[in-house]
Amino acid sequence: MSLSRFPAPSVIPGFGFAFGYTILYLGLIVLIPLGGLILRASDIGLAGLWAVATNERVAAALKLSFGTSALAATFSAVFGLVIAWVLTRYRFPGRRLLDAAVDLPFALPTAVAGIALSAIYAQNGVIGSLFAPYGIRIAYTPIGIFIALVFVSIPFTVRMVQPLIAEIDRELEEASATLGARRGQTVWRVLLPPLIPAILTGLALAFARAVGEYGSVIFIAGNLPYVSEIAPLLIVIKLEEFDYTGATAIATVMLMISFSVLLLINLIQAWSRKRFGYV
Amino acid sequence: MLGPSGSGKTTLLRIIAGLEFATEGSVFFGAEDATHLSVQQRRVGFVFQHYALFKHLTVADNIAYGLKVRPRRERPPAAAIKRRVEELIDLVQLNDLGRRYPAQLSGGQRQRVALARALAVEPRVLLLDEPFGALDAKVRKDLRRWLREIHDRTGHTTIFVTHDQDEALELADRVAILSNGRLEQVGTPDEVYENPASPFVLSFLGDTARLPVEVRDDKVFLAGEALDVAVPPGTGPGKHDIYLRPNELTLTEAGTGVPGIIASVRRTVNGRRAEVRVAFSDKLIELDVPPGADLNVSDRIGLKVQQARLFPSG
Secondary structure (H helix, E strand, O other): OOOOOOOOOOOOOOHHHHHHHHHHHHHHHHHHHHHHHHHHHHHHHHHHHHHHHHOHHHHHHHHHHHHHHHHHHHHHHHHHHHHHHHHHHOOOOOHHHHHHHOOHHHHOOHHHHHHHHHHHHOOOOOOHHHHHHHOOOOOOOHHHHHHHHHHHHHHHHHHHHHHHHHHOOHHHHHHHHHOOOOHHHHHHHHHOHHHHHHHHHHHHHHHHHHHHOOHHHHHHHOOOOOOOOOHHHHHHHHHHOOOHHHHHHHHHHHHHHHHHHHHHHHHHHHHHHHHOOOO | OEOOOOOOHHHHHHHHHOOOOOOOOOOEEOOEEOOOOOHHHHOEEEEOOOOOOOOOOOHHHHHHHHHHOOOOOOOOOHHHHHHHHHHHHHHOOOOOOOOOOHHHOOHHHHHHHHHHHHHHOOOOEEEEEOOOOOOOHHHHHHHHHHHHHHHHHHOOOEEEEEOOHHHHHHHOOOEEEEEOOEEEEEEOHHHHHHOOOOHHHHHHOOOOEEEEEEEEOOEEEEOOEEEOOOOOOOOOOEEEEEEEOHHHEEEEOOOOOEEEEEEEEEEOOOOEEEEEEEOOOOOEEEEEEOOOOOOOOOOEEEEEEOOOEEEEOO
16 A cells, blocks of 8 residues: 555545646755756765865864754754743733744844844954953854854744644643642643644754854854854855855755754654654 | 532632632631642642643543652652552543543543543542533433442542533532522522522522512412412512422412413423413413323413412512
8 A cells, every 4th residue: 555645536626736836836946956956066976075075174164054053943942932931921011022023033134133243242242242351252253153043043943832832721731730730840741742843843943044044144153264164154165266066065965964954853753743642 | 519600600619729819718628728728739639621631641641640740759659650540540431541642532531531630639629610511411411420429439529510400409419509709509409409598599490480479468469369379488578579490380270379371282202291371471381291181272271389489579
């Protein structure tokens, strides 16, 4: 028995149309460009790709890109959950304004965000100057990159869990309390588990966004090779040197890593869905 | 606790549980003042109308929840929890369903899980908030009998909130009737039914017909005509309402008792049921009549009142 089979004609029409549109859209906008990218990169073969990926400068940039992205996405997931919780569960003046502000990183050109962030986190900036006396530099270091990535990825994690938090049934909390559970236990054992799939989705989106982020990071990173140079910047540098094969090679390596990480998160998510009874 | 919706029975139950706080008054569990205890400290078992089961936990884990969240010193060992859960699953007759998730159970089964979960913590009082309200009539009836059995076997003091008179009278040892946030009457089912303390209690328990009458010279007058009804002792003169209960009326010849006109006669499973238009009003009352009685629509009849239930009107 094959699981993937086209559906039989049914009373709910539109499969042919919708499916055709999906394939066309995905083909034109996603699959063909990515195919071209891989085709171009394949000029140098697997050995060549390996050579590019292990080049010292490229490897440092990849490590920085994926490392800070993972950290930033994890931080966003936790912090976003708290923001979503506060915005949904409590009523306070200015709540709607704050709620709208969460979407700002979506709307702002990221270059603007990058310039703003580097201005306040620079050593003579409002926040940067607080840390400078302790010898902590934020702008133009990986810490700066981390802050920029948190900035651009936080809306994803907030917006993913918010509707689920709004749907939590008050009676579940009351039931837990009558059974003797302290508040912390109720949050940990009753309220949090059903949110895990949404938190993971938010994490995946935040990670994807962070890996691909360019605009805000290059302003705050300082772009020192081996220290604060991210992989997307390296691609741009290669392009400016007319090294198209090198650029596509780095892009392909990024693509492969991103794909495996997202696949892994999706698998964990599918497992957690089953585990928590969403069959 | 019995009362129409909006009468405050759920609020009162939640105050007893500690889920809500009273503006005045105290809550006592036996001799202990529980007014200032938190929900957790009160150790009540609460069953919600919509079950409030933890969807991400299996039936067994739901039941074990109250034991697992105890502080380590008071928590029974894992094996004891497991044994207790099995006992409870057995008690609520959900054998073999311990590993299922709530989404895979029917409404009646879910409510039984909720009850087992509440019983697991050995509550000092079991509070049930319209637990069968969301279930269909057949399941309700079965669960009612079953709950009574469980109660007799486990002996937990139980407060059961409902708006269904049958449910209340059948289940309770003592019934408290509420209306508009006030306790109207507390007593055994027989007491509240036989001697209702207020017109509200009387009209809330079963079908009644209310007619305006006047009491004068130890007689009851309906629209100027004296009725063949004994005035209960202690009833003063003046305007009253008389309340008629179908099962306290007997059908007699026209000219005795309260006059009436047959509006319709229908066959039922147990006999025949007549709808009678009472005494020149458009109030209809349903009466069971013997199968052999010769009754036709628009026959004039009399209704003999076995017990006059009079309350001052207004």
